[in-house]
Amino acid sequence: MNFELIGELIRLRYKLLWARTRTRNGRIALFIAGYLILVLVLLLLGAGGLGAGMVAVQSGKAQKVADIVLGSLFLEMMLATVIMGFGLNAMFSDTELRRYPVGAMERWVTRHLVALVDPFWFLGFVLEIGLVVGLYVVGAGSLGIGLVAVLLLFVANYLAARVFGVFVDRMMQHKIGSLVLMAAIFGVALGAGQIPHILKHNPAAGAEAARFLRYTPPLGAAAAITQSGFEAAAGLAIVVCWLVALAAALVALERRPAHRQKLPSTRISFDSIYERVGGWFGAEDAPLVALWLRFYARNTRFRMHVLLALPILGFLVYAFGKPRNDVHSLFIAALGAFPVATFLATARFSVNQFGYVGGAFRRYFLLPIDARAALRTGSYASMLAGGPLIVVAAIAWAVLAPGPFDGRMLFMLVASGIAGLLTLNGLGLWTSILGPRRGNYNQNLGNDLSLAGNIVLIGGGIVCLSAPHVLARIMPALVSPKYWWLAIMPAALALLFYVFSLRATGTLFRQRREQLMAVVEGRG
Amino acid sequence: MDALRISNLVKKYGTVVAVDDLSLAVPTGSMFGFLGPNGSGKSTTIGCLTGLLDPTAGRIEILGQPFDANSAGLKRRMGVMPETLGLFEPLYAHEFLAFVGRMFGLDEARTRTRVSELLQALELTDSSKTLSEYSTGMRKRVAFAAAVIHSPEVLFLDEPFESIDPAGVALLKQWLRRFTEQGRTVFITSHVLETVERLCDAVAIITRPGKLVWQGDISVLAHDGAIQFDGQEFRALEPLFLHLTGERYADLNWL
Numbered sequence: 029m030n031f032e033l034i035g036e037l038i039r040l041r042y043k044l045l046w047a048r049t050r051t052r053n054g055r056i057a058l059f060i061a062g063y064l065i066l067v068l069v070l071l072l073l074g075a076g077g078l079g080a081g082m083v084a085v086q087s088g089k090a091q092k093v094a095d096i097v098l099g100s101l102f103l104e105m106m107l108a109t110v111i112m113g114f115g116l117n118a119m120f121s122d123t124e125l126r127r128y129p130v131g132a133m134e135r136w137v138t139r140h141l142v143a144l145v146d147p148f149w150f151l152g153f154v155l156e157i158g159l160v161v162g163l164y165v166v167g168a169g170s171l172g173i174g175l176v177a178v179l180l181l182f183v184a185n186y187l188a189a190r191v192f193g194v195f196v197d198r199m200m201q202h203k204i205g206s207l208v209l210m211a212a213i214f215g216v217a218l219g220a221g222q223i224p225h226i227l228k229h230n231p232a233a234g235a236e237a238a239r240f241l242r243y244t245p246p247l248g249a250a251a252a253i254t255q256s257g258f259e260a261a262a263g264l265a266i267v268v269c270w271l272v273a274l275a276a277a278l279v280a281l282e283r284r285p286a287h288r289q290k291l292p293s294t295r296i297s298f299d300s301i302y303e304r305v306g307g308w309f310g311a312e313d314a315p316l317v318a319l320w321l322r323f324y325a326r327n328t329r330f331r332m333h334v335l336l337a338l339p340i341l342g343f344l345v346y347a348f349g350k351p352r353n354d355v356h357s358l359f360i361a362a363l364g365a366f367p368v369a370t371f372l373a374t375a376r377f378s379v380n381q382f383g384y385v386g387g388a389f390r391r392y393f394l395l396p397i398d399a400r401a402a403l404r405t406g407s408y409a410s411m412l413a414g415g416p417l418i419v420v421a422a423i424a425w426a427v428l429a430p431g432p433f434d435g436r437m438l439f440m441l442v443a444s445g446i447a448g449l450l451t452l453n454g455l456g457l458w459t460s461i462l463g464p465r466r467g468n469y470n471q472n473l474g475n476d477l478s479l480a481g482n483i484v485l486i487g488g489g490i491v492c493l494s495a496p497h498v499l500a501r502i503m504p505a506l507v508s509p510k511y512w513w514l515a516i517m518p519a520a521l522a523l524l525f526y527v528f529s530l531r532a533t534g535t536l537f538r539q540r541r542e543q544l545m546a547v548v549e550g551r552g
Numbered sequence: 553m554d555a556l557r558i559s560n561l562v563k564k565y566g567t568v569v570a571v572d573d574l575s576l577a578v579p580t581g582s583m584f585g586f587l588g589p590n591g592s593g594k595s596t597t598i599g600c601l602t603g604l605l606d607p608t609a610g611r612i613e614i615l616g617q618p619f620d621a622n623s624a625g626l627k628r629r630m631g632v633m634p635e636t637l638g639l640f641e642p643l644y645a646h647e648f649l650a651f652v653g654r655m656f657g658l659d660e661a662r663t664r665t666r667v668s669e670l671l672q673a674l675e676l677t678d679s680s681k682t683l684s685e686y687s688t689g690m691r692k693r694v695a696f697a698a699a700v701i702h703s704p705e706v707l708f709l710d711e712p713f714e715s716i717d718p719a720g721v722a723l724l725k726q727w728l729r730r731f732t733e734q735g736r737t738v739f740i741t742s743h744v745l746e747t748v749e750r751l752c753d754a755v756a757i758i759t760r761p762g763k764l765v766w767q768g769d770i771s772v773l774a775h776d777g778a779i780q781f782d783g784q785e786f787r788a789l790e791p792l793f794l795h796l797t798g799e800r801y802a803d804l805n806w807l
Contacts, residue, residue, distance in 0.1 A: 323642055327642070387636030391639075396656060
């Protein structure tokens, strides 16, 4: 194994990252990211890990606290990786690495080491170290074994996330993959909801589950940190076994040849669904809308997200609507969840419209059209793809919501969905122009958005979900079905914002086309 | 009449000058070669001529009309094969060509016929692959088809022959000759000097940073004639190009 060359390649990865900071946007992103990471590290190390260690000892339940902290961290890192795509994109591909004189095993090690040293994974690692240090300071754990345990856990966590990610990715390449995934999510969501009920009626099941969980990596590491002698060694052995098994699973999964979905070839058609829908926007924009719709429809990740949008909407309503047997609390949660669901499937494209077209970007300026049409038709397509979810979600609400049917609630939910759709797509126009980033159209997992894109996506989601709850506290009339007609106001304001954004960004688009071209073609 | 007239064209990126006071005229019906070493500003010039880039200064006239990035009417009369090809990768070749045909104002029947004919002629009949799955040569053929589908009066081709097999190159040359015989104009950049020498009537040679160093008729070379320049006689385009752009020698013992 040529570790010197592997080290050089890892350094190259960071040199490339550093090279991005030569641009103004890159420097701003670096400053914000660096500042946030520093603050987070201090918070995690200080308040999180150390605090948890102290609490663990003071409560006399060191292992239990360590179990909970490490277990939830393990799960959260996995979910953040697979759902949000953090920590998955900082990676050379095997094809890229083939140009260097490194063997298959060295390429594998390089790829995963490069991904493992992503700042995202370090945040989790810092919290785990904080816990070990906290336990050591108060005399409830060994520093040496603890550090080894969390180091192994950290690698196992990464491997587990990667195995899960590759598994989902491979599944998505099959025709029924999205449906299977949707069924699995439904199953997990419904199953998780039943856990308290099962435990209440069968306490022995809880004990049995806890015994089983002892053989998982985070609880193995917790035992290694808080116990001594044989129990600590057994805990370490569990983590090592998982590590080996996960590495083997990852190698096996990655070796399986990728199966690309073959879309049916079509004859030259001027009457496809895309053209017909595009036709709603007039003769000039119709071919462009049809083009964008094809662009959306042929993307595996988009199709997956469309299918997942409704289950996620259900989950958000269920998770944020408390108490759950009260229709009003569910309604408040649904008011926030509707806009999020309509934006979820299209978000990646609508906040970075041109980031995935590559060299085709310049085609828009070679066509005998007003180039602004490329921007507005992309946005129309995004809304055409996200908008129908409002109807589906409204039907789902009408059928599944507890209590008698209330048309006023339905009206408010639809208005909220429309307001969210227009506002978030309006913001997407701005980020597409001001914060573009070159992405990979075929990438099924990973977060490849710019800082601005992430702010709209994550920030927009947080604002949408929390706003109805805040309003319910401070101005309950605004979210009350009694004043249902007030819901027109945010939708109308959103429409104004969207129209304004279309006009303003259209002009900006023409002015900034050279910078955009450089970014989306990978030169800036 | 000149199909293309460039007067004092300047393009700067910040303080970096990419094209420096370039003036050029391309006669209608000619096959015009635009040559220069890497980084000399050829693609930047084509970018300005086709509306991709805004010139910092200067004037461009195409088919007798002033041209800028918003000249939609003129763009309808131009065909462009850009350096990066500009293909929408998730589409099939026939979908992409039909899209381009429609955008350039072809009616349904004519688009259908032309797409079929182009796909047949360029051997792009494998309809099971999207553009992202095509080889570089096939992608280049698609980009060429997209540039000519609407029968433009002026055709801009940026490195059209790279990656295309010899049979494909021969076909393109044949088409381009017929194209100019019909009184249309081709503006072409290429590093394959032998091809340019055989194909073009006239060339312009620029050097870094986008400075015109020579422009003239090269048709004499095809009839065993010679070009006189700087008191020297050049019987092929390559020695003239190297003379103008600076021949370089580097002695690497280990190579």
